[in-house]
Amino acid sequence: MNLLSAKNISHSFDYELFSNVSLELMAGESVAIIGMSGSGKSTLLHIFSTLLAPKEGSVRIMDEDIASMSTKRLSEMKRNDLGLVFQAHYLFNGFSAYENLEVAEILSLNSIDMNLLERLGIAQVIEKKVTQLSGGQQQRVSIARVLTKKPKLIFADEPTGNLDKETANEVMQLFFDYCRDESAGMILVTHDNELAHMCQHVYKLENRELVKVA
Numbered sequence: 740m741n742l743l744s745a746k747n748i749s750h751s752f753d754y755e756l757f758s759n760v761s762l763e764l765m766a767g768e769s770v771a772i773i774g775m776s777g778s779g780k781s782t783l784l785h786i787f788s789t790l791l792a793p794k795e796g797s798v799r800i801m802d803e804d805i806a807s808m809s810t811k812r813l814s815e816m817k818r819n820d821l822g823l824v825f826q827a828h829y830l831f832n833g834f835s836a837y838e839n840l841e842v843a844e845i846l847s848l849n850s851i852d853m854n855l856l857e858r859l860g861i862a863q864v865i866e867k868k869v870t871q872l873s874g875g876q877q878q879r880v881s882i883a884r885v886l887t888k889k890p891k892l893i894f895a896d897e898p899t900g901n902l903d904k905e906t907a908n909e910v911m912q913l914f915f916d917y918c919r920d921e922s923a924g925m926i927l928v929t930h931d932n933e934l935a936h937m938c939q940h941v942y943k944l945e946n947r948e949l950v951k952v953a
């Protein structure tokens with residue numbers, strides 16, 4: 740199944756960031772996007788994940804054109820099918836890590852998977868307040884929250900940016916296993932070449948173009 744199909748995307752803020760960007764993502768697949776700081780990777784991920792409308796081009800998710808979807812349908816899709824793991828991860832600070840996961844549990848009607856928390860190495864700290872966790876632990880709680888929803892499509896912007904290499908590799912493996920087991924797709928933005936090449940396809944955003952490099 741085709742999870743995402745982006746065609747001829749262009750975007751600019753003060754100047755043109757990129758143009759004619761096209762990308763396809765099939766079920767079970769992972770795609771990495773690399774590129775220099777400021778090249779527009781996060782902007783592109785915002786466009787793919789429905790948060791930002793492109794200046795030109797179209798994005799279809801699971802065969803629905805985002806631009807022509809109703810607000811209701813769009814928020815339904817965001818809640819049920821899309822998993823966003825971004826650089827600033829919006830956990831609720833007044834709550835414990837576990838309470839943050841309960842929010843996802845309630846919204847998606849899925850239950851919290853203790854095995855997932857074990858694999859992320861956060862089972863022991865799950866009762867703590869978010870503010871009492873390290874940056875890397877907070878990042879892993881936000882990953883657990885996203886996966887608890889069981890999204891069809893994961894958009895991850897430097898999801899392991901706060902983690903040491905060993906933990907980062909374990910977390911990435913978890914994402915890959917998730918995509919395989921749930922036939923989900925992932926678009927990963929990263930500076931880390933090695934990490935990028937763990938994905939099936941690698942693209943580079945350079946000179947305003949998205950070029951396939953592996």
Ligand SMILES: Nc1ncnc2c1ncn2[C@@H]1O[C@H](COP(=O)(O)OP(=O)(O)OP(=O)(O)O)[C@@H](O)[C@H]1O
Pocket residue numbers: 752753756774775776777778779780781782783
């Ligand atoms: N909302 C915005 N308004 C104006 N300019 C923006 C906005 N968002 C991003 N930009 C500009 O667009 C450019 C690309 O930003 P973007 O965050 O997409 O880069 P990036 O490739 O993700 O960089 P990094 O690797 O540092 O995260 C930057 O020059 C940035 O200042």
Ligand SMILES: [Mg+2]
Pocket residue numbers: 780781782896
């Ligand atoms: Mg970025």
